[in-house]
Amino acid sequence: MPAATARRQSRTKIHDKIQELSWNPTFATPVDKYPTDYTFEKAPKKDPMKQVLRSYFPMEEEKDQRVFGAMDGAVRGNMFRHVQQRWMEWQKLFLSIIPFPEISAARAMPLAINAVPNPEVHNGLAVQMIDEVRHSTIQMNLKRLYMNHYIDPAGFDITEKAFSNCYAGTIGRQFGEGFITGDAITAADIYLTIVAETAFTNTLFVAMPSEAAANGDYLLPTVFHSVQSDESRHISNGYSIILMALADERNRELLARDLRYAWWNNHAVVDAAIGTFIEYGTKDRRKDRESYAEAWRRWIYDDYYRSYLMPLEKYGLEVPHDLVEEAWNRIWNKGYIHEVAQFFATGWPVNYWRIDPMTDEDFEWFEHKYPGWYDKYGKWWENYSRLRHPNGHGPIAFEDVNYQYPHRCWTCMVPCLIREDLVVDKVDDQWRTYCSETCRWTDKVAFRPEYKGRDTPSMGRLTGKREWETLYHNWDLADIQKDLGYVRDDGKTLIPQPHMDLDDPKKLWTLDDCKGYPFPSPNIMLNEMSDQEREEFATQYKAGGPGGRYAGRA
């Protein structure tokens, strides 16, 4: 008997055969767990990637083997003798965040399956579900390897706890919770697939790994390029659903709403985090290496906005041109990334990673890439460097370095860092601050049970204790750090440090160095103000900046 060989069947035949699996139920219909205000009654059938599990599992197994081979090689080849600590420290934040959005994407798939009456799309979404389980666990494993082999495991060792209670956690967490909660299509298609995956995984999973490699870490690119190679299928899933949604004119107003919200929120959150990692986490200051702004212009403005989003206009999609331009304006003219990085560094005592000061070489690169950078941010970073070791002074946030601690944006939970754009409004009987008019609109107009006169009963709500500082209003800083658990195993040295110097214990901040500094909540104080005080505060705040300067101080 000849050796048995697996014959390749026709892909079209296979795909057609698999379509026979589904049927129209007559005894009972699948429970409508996750409501949507979208309608798909007239939805035409669009076929995404024709994925078949028979080929999918071996393909992914092969991809895994390459990843794990690289991991073995990195350890054997002593990769960690060459990684930059400045870079690795930011991975303590990034890799604590990202497995949650990944697993949330898995959990989001039933929302889309339930909402879209198209079995062809269901197949692709089901494969995406297990892809996302893959991504979440492969990223956790990468972090585990870092923890085991990098010089300073502190911060990696408390990773998922720290992500849950840290002052920056919600910034990342909404990029995950937004996939699984609220109107099923708003969450699982527009926010997750159309914007997060199609636009922002380019900077997340392509631009950032490139920077990792430049800092001696070739494992992050290995893992994340393997992840990104699954994303094209996910993008295809989202594209099918948005085309189906566009086929019904009743959806267009909702699509316009959701695209405005999803675009702006993704920009606010992802550009804040990834922009900081790439620009302030690198030691590669070659003048011809691409800045985050340049990468954004290429990957997001040209490849996503101009090549993907704009062509959908002819199908009736209302593209938020103004918000795309304003996002670019914030990055290029308003210093969004630099303001965020400065905020992260200001808040170092309540982080769980270390943040390296910027040096003259960094200054020169920033000035080259972002002309005018030094005048706005240089002095503050010099102060950061000056205050990096404990020497009878407090952490920089509690010293007079002409930096006004910012208010949080109620919607995106990134602080209101571009001071002139601050919006103050009373919503749900509470005075709230917003980083932008769009974030105010998201809270007050979009996430409501009525939109433009139509009922939107399925739309989600913004919930939770959205200002982290509220949890610890006027607590002593050292007590906050203890409560968070950001203390090393000697019971006194802090996990976070504003430098990379592990060689001398005297250079390491301890709980004792942070005693006596009360940490007030800006939002609680705002709500305690009289109307006149609040107006004066807002006027003064908006006149401040850049670089967090108080109004009227150079």
Added chain:
Amino acid sequence: MADTLSPAQTPTQTPTGRVRSVPRLVFTDAEAGALEFPSSNSRSFNYFKPQRLKATMYEDVTVDVQPDPARYLTQNWVYGFAKAPGGYPTEWTAAKSSDWHWFRDPNQEWEQTIYKNNARLVRQVEQNIANARNEGAFERWSPGWSRIVAWHVGAWMHPEHGLGMHVFLPAQRDAPTNMINNAISVNSMHKLRIAQDLALFNLEASEARSDFDGKAHLEAWNDDPVWQPVRENAEKLTAIRDWLEAVVAANLAFEPLVGELFRGGYVMATAAANGDFVTPSIMGVAESDLERDLGYTKDLIGGLTSDQEHGRQNIELVGEWLSRWIPESLAAARSLAPVFSEAENSPVTFEDTLSRARERVRAILGELEIPTPKELDQ
């Protein structure tokens, strides 16, 4: 500041004199053990208690990735549904636990195990089909058996798909911990994979035999009275809102009483006697999936029924669920009785097979110390 060079400070001139702008490797000495300082040896995730002395790889990559306000999520969920809280409300099942986070998947499923296991199984199925084709096995089926494979085995692809897509896949959104949801998501893929395997096997048979009706399974599933109670059972499973009830009804009632009865009790027991060695090998793969899926289901239910605070209430609840779903699945099983006498050679009887299926349920519930619902004997 670390006293190290940056890539930009290192020379970029190559030995050939060609200058390239590339980041150079820099010796940073950032490897474990290079210095001693507080926490320099803290090299394990310390925010959860491993099930045993040392955390497994599975635990490390799974536990707490889905956060919980009951553990560390101090700001609570930041998005909510219009009429329900966000995140993973424990109210989405009527079962109660004093700590949902105790559960660990006995299969320890994470990325590597999922792909290794499933890739192995699809290769096994493909190889078996290739062997059968090369050996001319399809052509040797009798016309009667060929019809059974087209009609009945073909029909079975549908409940596998329905459970995978509309029972387990939605259930993996809802459980309160990542450990439970990941186990259910793997269960979902098992069902979807075997459904596709059966569909493509059906395609293979229809290409190998001119009398094999590759569309017969549609008529069987949609119209044959033998299959309508099975379809009704499968569709009703998709209509359950409570994620744990759905898992219980599918894995502790439908699977042993209908799934195993048909796949193992009928197809695997009958095919060989009718000259078919390939169909049982595919059904056997589904049976091995079930063993894994039953493993996590039993551990999950067992933990809930032995919960010190809520155990008694959970036993009653699971008992109620089974009292509701066992009759549905018994009715579905009984509707398959005529299938058992269709083949020319029928080495097993329906009643013996059903008795074994009942015993299987009884044994599972015995392991879990859940009283057997009286409905099982009706």
